[in-house]
Amino acid sequence: MSSSCIEEVSIRNDDWFRIVNELLSRAGITINGPASSDLQVKHPDFFKRVLKQGSLGLGESYMDGWWECERLDIFFHKVLRAGLETQLPSHLKDTLRIATARLFNLQSKKRAWIVGKEHYDLGNDLFSRMLDPAMQYSCGYWKEATTLEQAQQDKLRLICEKLQLQPGMRVLDIGCGWGGLAEFMAQHYGVSVVGVTISAEQQRMAQARCAG
Template sequence: MSSSCIEDLSIHDNQWYRIVHEMLGMADIEINGSRPFDIKVNNPDFFKRVLQEGSLGLGESYMDGWWECERLDTFFHKVLHAGLERKLPHHLKDTLRIAAARLTNLQSKKRAWIVGKEHYDLGNDLFAKMLDPYMQYSCAYWKDAATLEQAQEAKLKLICDKLQLQPGMTLLDIGCGWGGLSEYAARHYGVSVTGVTISAEQQKMAQKRCEGLDVIILLQDYRDLNQQYDRIVSVGMFEHVGPKNYPTYFSVVERNLKPDGLFLLHTIGSNRTNLSVDPWIDKYIFPNGCLPSVKHIAQASEGHFVMEDWHNIGADYDRTLMSWYERFQQAWPELSERYSERFERMFSYYLNACAGSFRARDIQLWQVLFSPRGVEGGIRVTR
């Protein structure tokens, strides 16, 4: 239904319209306005759906074509900067989901494999076209970089330098993805790497990528690891661990790290300590995920490690996500042979919403460096 049809339905007399109009006005966003971040509404039921269902209704109605926005990233930046997400109603399902997270372990060993099957196993073709040659599906480091390839390689170097890798060392890569970091560390630093993933598709590509290198890629849960390493790294995996498993996670890392070792945790982080997860992201992108807070990490690591360094590069994730979105759009004509138009809208919404969130500094990206007993004399950490 076109915007002109909406006018014919006298939607300005609709109470739902008036509420949404007022809320969006707080973020300087107009309904059917002319600016790139204004929204174009195609279905008059959009307003009621968003107010009744919150974030889930906003995302699903976009997937259904009920509304459009030329610059979704700017839309979300403005919405989050104005704090509108806190004004949306909490749907009963969201309340029940949070209650379930408190009572049950949504990231148990059995459930931990869900995200691997539903997201990371979407297809290597999709991610290969969207990501850089190292297939890094995590925040790049743009300090001195001009391209995504440069920024992701800079991120890999930053991690390896922070870990002070030396030839002959053993490195455990928890949540190794498609093996890019494992390959980079083995090839450029001469270390022996064991990578662990819960995605069968990732394991296949990682094994192929690392052929001929001193790298082993395992398909298993991190809780089953029981071998000591000189260094441990975990990039973009802690978001799937869940608060109920944080103590176990740090116990596992401590068990597998030599007394004089180093551990680097690279994770998206929340500004607030709670169990709230965006319901649309939980349903369509990362099932059972939960973003840790500073408090979560500090409390769970206490008694296991000395925190040597904490580095926030969250602002760099905005540029990373927009680079992914640009590549996704460029590859869509070819990808459309396998994926539906609804999937294209879903994935575009996801990338832009996340970019807007990082731009608004609503969420962060932390690299935290730990040692079991504290490094004598301290560490001069690479930046």
């Protein structure tokens, strides 16, 4: 038996795989299935990571190349429509397994607001001294730029071009920060943007920046 076949058998005999497989089947998603909305798992620890870390683990494991999906939009539509984020396994021992794993996971809606208050609500004057005029809190695009401001402007333009934005489109910006990207999209691409942030200070500046 080849090493890949042995690994596949090992995964399918794993309790974490079994739990994830049961939940995804409720949404009509098959692990390593043929449909464009089926996820293709590349790392055997993917299942345990997702059950321990929830949506954060799902997103970060995707960025780490642990799984792929041809149609992410359909995948997440199925997941959300089935309400999988609020569902638990059908067996009590599986529920206890997940509960035990998450005792050490501090991610929660309540803690998200605490992070916003203690990290971002320190005062916009502090961050304005650190960041570019658009108040971008992620790395710039330095392919041709020679200044921080230009690098951030080039990054915003690159994002919009990758999204293939057209006038009249609506964009949901989750984690919109101080509204720099939202303002750029609206001004230069004629789209309507809804921004979401966990910081009261960021919201205040973003609303003032995008007024009108």
